[in-house]
Amino acid sequence: MPAEPSTKATAWAIFDRIVADAAPAGVHTNPWLRTVDRLTYRPDFKVLRKLLGVPLYLDAPSTTGVPALALDVWMSYELRRAGFDPDAVWPRPTDPRIMPGAISSLLDGLPQRERQLIEARLGRSMKGVAGSSASVLGKHYMKQVDVVMSDWDTGPELLISTKRMDSSFGKNAANRVEESYGDAKNLRLRHPLAALGFVYGLRSTILSTEPDKAEWLIDLLGKLGTEDDAYHATALIMIDYQADGVESPEDEVDSIEKADAETLFEIIDVATARVDEALAALPDIAIRHDVVPPQLQPARFLAIMANRVIDTAPVTRHREARRRREQAPVG
Structure with a gap:
């Protein structure tokens, strides 16, 4: 009988089904x-709402990395909707979550038996070839980045950091934004052509419990997207739900870099993860x-990120993304 998967492995199984069904x-x-x-x-907000429901269904605390991961999965899904290469957008929709496109092309050209052997080896995280999180060298230090589009021949073309906060607003909100400002400077100075963005997921209870903090935080997020040498755009996703799950402890974990490292490549049995049951009960x-200013709306953010990647690359690259933008239906 297969072992029970970890919370994070179960979440990945559900996330994968949601984006695959979409x-x-x-x-x-x-x-x-x-x-x-x-x-x-x-943006496909229907998929976002489902993804955000997964940590609540699993009662997953922030220490598992699952609440923040929901935002990462949605961002990478949206970039694939925009027409960017699925293997170049990380996290990928399948394991390994981080893998250069050249390796994907190699696997596609191998006989099935050889491919399975190499994929199994990659599943044990061959350092420098595949992984579960992406660290990028900035001007002064390495920085774990949540959503990345990169390859060996281009370097980073898109870097998005995500943060998630559901409680403890007074203790942690300012720290998260201040850290992100420094991270933006660090990354932008080494990768000036890459599209650089910051997405903040915030539970709507801050509007009633700490309205002054909410007003200050929303104003600061807007200003972060106007600096010439920092983020090209910032976004605020105001999350509203009634359940009590997903609390942020004092030592908040809001990135997959720090969460459950021992389970990053856990092989899961989808039946054991009970994906169908989970989807029916999200x-x-x-x-x-309505409470997010126009300059912080996710739709504006995604448009800026996609346009920058397309417009700064040679016309011979990202052909599908260009085609989708040029052939947008009239509404």
Whole structure:
């Protein structure tokens, strides 16, 4: 009888099913919409709400990394919707979550038996070839980045850091933003052409329990996206739910770098993970767009990130992303 998977491994199984169901046979919807005078990006918030429900269903604390991981999975899913190479966007929708595109191409060209042997070896995390999190060298220090688009021949083309906070706002909110400002300077100075972004997931209870802190934090997030040498864009995702799960302890863990390192490559049995049961029981999650200023809306953020990657790359690269943007349906 297979062993019970860890909370994080179970979460990955559910996350993978959610994004796979949203893109049958790997075919994603086009997020771009063209109106008379503008081109807009339409995020798939239905998928985001499902992903955000997974940590609540599993009662996963922040120390597992699962609550923050939901944002990472959604961001990478949206970049695939925009038409970027699925193997170049990390985390990937399958294990290993981090793997250069050249390795993926090599695996695709191997006979099935050899491919399975090498994939099993990669599953044990061959350092420098595959991994579960991506660390990028900035000007002064290495920084773990949550969502990355990179390859050996290009270097980083997109770097997105995500943070998630569901409680302890007074203790931790300012620290998270201040740390992110320093991280932006560090990364931008070494990778000036890469699209650099910051996404903050915040539980809506801050609006009633600490309104002054919420006002200050929202204002600061907006200013972070206006610095010439920091982030190209920032986004706020205001998460509204009634359940009591996903609390942020004093020693908050909001990135997969620090969470459950011993289970990063756990092989899971989907039946044991009870994915179908989980999908049927995911709690209701709402996204509060009404309290988020226009400059922090996720749609604007994703449009800026996608456009920057396309516009700074040679015309011969990212052909599918260019095609999707150019052939956006008229609405």
